[in-house]
Amino acid sequence: MHTEKKRNHTRPLSKYLEEYHNYTATLSDLTWKLAFSGIAIIWVFRVGVQGSDKIPNELIWPLFLFCGSLLFHLLHYILGVLIKYNIYCYYVRRNKKNSDMVSTHDSWAVPIHMCFWVKIALLIVGYIMLGLYVWSVI
Numbered sequence: 001m002h003t004e005k006k007r008n009h010t011r012p013l014s015k016y017l018e019e020y021h022n023y024t025a026t027l028s029d030l031t032w033k034l035a036f037s038g039i040a041i042i043w044v045f046r047v048g049v050q051g052s053d054k055i056p057n058e059l060i061w062p063l064f065l066f067c068g069s070l071l072f073h074l075l076h077y078i079l080g081v082l083i084k085y086n087i088y089c090y091y092v093r094r095n096k097k098n099s100d101m102v103s104t105h106d107s108w109a110v111p112i113h114m115c116f117w118v119k120i121a122l123l124i125v126g127y128i129m130l131g132l133y134v135w136s137v138i
Contacts, residue, residue: 065126
């Protein structure tokens with residue numbers, strides 16, 4: 001039976017605070033862009049049907065997948081902010097300095113990586129479905 005040993009990462013404590021600032025800056029920038037992206041998707045794909053605007057039924061699932069990808073993109077950064085800053089605070093409470101080398105377990109990164117891969121998978125499936133729709137109408 002093969003058991004995999006978990007790795008610990010050692011680096012300066014200041015690196016966690018730096019990453020926290022990077023995640024929060026990106027999160028702030030993405031928030032308004034994502035709001036406009038959701039509106040733009042609906043606006044671009046709407047069509048006039050009997051005097052009202054409607055999204056074609058074939059594009060509902062791709063729209064949900066794109067919105068899901070955007071949601072996981074946002075969640076990816078929210079988790080990054082929460083995890084990195086909590087690690088930083090944990091070590092500060094133990095009187096570590098920003099220049100001290102600290103160690104964390106690989107498992108802390110799992111939720112961040114999961115969100116990363118889910119958002120990519122949703123985007124790919126959404127574009128495949130969108131491509132199939134476009135192919136069917138040309």
